[in-house]
Amino acid sequence: xxxxxxxxxxxxxxxxxxxxxxxxxxxxxxxxxxxxxxxxxxxxxxxxxxxxxxxxxxxxxxxxxxxxxxxxxxxxxxxxxxxxxxxxxxxxxxx
Numbered sequence: 060x061x062x063x064x065x066x067x068x069x070x071x072x073x074x075x076x077x078x079x080x081x082x083x084x085x086x087x088x089x090x091x092x093x094x095x096x097x098x099x100x101x102x103x104x105x106x107x108x109x110x111x112x113x114x115x116x117x118x119x120x121x122x123x124x125x126x127x128x129x130x131x132x133x134x135x136x137x138x139x140x141x142x143x144x145x146x147x148x149x150x151x152x153x154x
Contacts, residue, residue: 062082062085062098062100063081063082067081075104078104083108103120103134107119107120107134120134121135
């Protein structure tokens with residue numbers, strides 16, 4: 060099952076306004092109150108959009124967290140800090 064009825068492209072997923080608009084207009088996949096689901100693909104968009112809409116400064120989720128909770132906590136990583144903050148993945152090669 061997908062998170063929205065529309066066919067999504069990589070560009071759709073990278074476009075904040077597009078994906079949050081699709082999520083806002085999405086009809087439930089089941090009758091509300093009959094079951095629940097884990098929003099593994101959408102929780103970041105939903106939480107980020109909630110913060111953006113209620114925050115009087117309209118900050119991103121990451122900026123809100125850094126400003127209000129912990130200045131060293133990152134949601135995502137700034138391009139100029141990738142090397143210092145992200146551990147490299149090394150694929151083990153069988154010989």
